[in-house]
Amino acid sequence: MAIRTLDHLDVGGKRVLLRVDFNVPMEGEVIVDDSRIGQTLPTFQSLLDRGAAIVVATHLGRPNGHVVEELRVKPLAKRLGELLGREVRVARGVVGPNVEAETRRLRAGQVLMLENVRFDPREEANDGAFASALAGLADCYVNDAFGTAHRAHASTEGVAHLLPGAAGLLMAKEVELLGRVLNDPEPPLVAIVGGAKVSTKIGVMENLLPRVRHLLVGGAMASTLLKATGVDVGASKVEDDQLGTARRLIEEAGEKLVMPSDAVVADSFDASAERREVDVDDIPRGWMMLDIGPRTVEAFAAVVASAGTVVWNGPLGVYEMEPFRAGTEAVARAVAASKAMSIVGGGDLAAALSTLGLQDHITHVSTGGGATLEFLEGKDLPGIRALEEVAV
Numbered sequence: 001m002a003i004r005t006l007d008h009l010d011v012g013g014k015r016v017l018l019r020v021d022f023n024v025p026m027e028g029e030v031i032v033d034d035s036r037i038g039q040t041l042p043t044f045q046s047l048l049d050r051g052a053a054i055v056v057a058t059h060l061g062r063p064n065g066h067v068v069e070e071l072r073v074k075p076l077a078k079r080l081g082e083l084l085g086r087e088v089r090v091a092r093g094v095v096g097p098n099v100e101a102e103t104r105r106l107r108a109g110q111v112l113m114l115e116n117v118r119f120d121p122r123e124e125a126n127d128g129a130f131a132s133a134l135a136g137l138a139d140c141y142v143n144d145a146f147g148t149a150h151r152a153h154a155s156t157e158g159v160a161h162l163l164p165g166a167a168g169l170l171m172a173k174e175v176e177l178l179g180r181v182l183n184d185p186e187p188p189l190v191a192i193v194g195g196a197k198v199s200t201k202i203g204v205m206e207n208l209l210p211r212v213r214h215l216l217v218g219g220a221m222a223s224t225l226l227k228a229t230g231v232d233v234g235a236s237k238v239e240d241d242q243l244g245t246a247r248r249l250i251e252e253a254g255e256k257l258v259m260p261s262d263a264v265v266a267d268s269f270d271a272s273a274e275r276r277e278v279d280v281d282d283i284p285r286g287w288m289m290l291d292i293g294p295r296t297v298e299a300f301a302a303v304v305a306s307a308g309t310v311v312w313n314g315p316l317g318v319y320e321m322e323p324f325r326a327g328t329e330a331v332a333r334a335v336a337a338s339k340a341m342s343i344v345g346g347g348d349l350a351a352a353l354s355t356l357g358l359q360d361h362i363t364h365v366s367t368g369g370g371a372t373l374e375f376l377e378g379k380d381l382p383g384i385r386a387l388e389e390v391a392v
Helices: 041-049 074-084 097-104 128-135 154-161 169-183 198-208 221-228 240-256 294-305 326-337 348-356 370-376 382-389
Strands: 015-019 053-057 088-090 111-113 140-143 165-167 189-193 214-217 262-266 275-279 288-292 309-313 341-344
Touching: 015 041, 015 154, 041 053, 041 074, 041 169, 074 088, 074 111, 128 154, 140 154, 140 382, 154 382, 165 169, 165 382, 169 309, 169 341, 169 370, 169 382, 189 198, 189 294, 198 214, 198 221, 198 240, 198 309, 198 370, 214 221, 214 240, 214 294, 221 240, 221 288, 262 294, 288 294, 288 326, 294 326, 309 326, 309 370, 326 341, 326 348, 341 348
Parallel strands: 015 053, 015 140, 053 111, 088 111, 140 165, 189 214, 189 309, 309 341
Antiparallel strands: 262 275, 262 288
């Protein structure tokens, strides 16, 4: 997919509206994980080095068009300033006369962060007047918010049609590497898909299936697939309305599909529950699968070791509970140790890699959740499509 990059944009002496995705986990005003902020620093530095003033736009949480005090961007601006080594001021709103005056006073090298763009209900409605107001704050536009690229919002899609624009370095990297997975992977391509629901991942699996050598499946969604083959999965979480879809996928995949052969099961959905390692066809009545077992880990690791490209989305067990993290963490070590180009989805997987100190051994940890899934499904993402259409 050809999109405009920073090389196509003259930013010297100009104000740049930079859309980022700083929707980071917070505890009060404390940022729990600032990796999304850190991954945008090369874009900030590139723009600043070329003489730009930057107007930062981001969302935080789901305020649903209302001002929510605990979702103000002040902690984000403070952390960004610490990482950049310069002051990042917060504007007195998202748009309006006061904000316009503040942006007009910006000089090269200065950074101003707008208040949470989702405080304004017109953002998620992709309102034309709101997009015009945002565009009026700057001379050009850069989108580095891949995590929101699947949303046609005013700051991610609407404004891109109103200003000379380009993708930031992080956005361009996401598009390039995920595009290589779909169009030109180093063979063999191995996909690892986990998480809770077949229904949310079926599009990804069906789109990847013709491209992969192996499709490894874990997480609660494996229970649905196993039940579709006739396995009694006990009290494991199953999407009964997806059993037909699961049977079709299993038939289409044939020997490409690798499902768990053993599992860590528990007698309740609780970190303190009694647990055992059993074969998947020997799950006790009333017990549930909460992680892949050691033989499955070994099988997955062997496949990964021979891969040229690995793409992984979704944990392989109930990662939020410590006793059921072992499968995800063991496969993460196998991916990190492999020589393959590795693309790993965010969320729990990013947390696992960070905890294990493995993030530097992965080619790329994607900042997108839904955006990554939709890209891998082969869908057009409006935030990316707009960067192809804008004229400079």
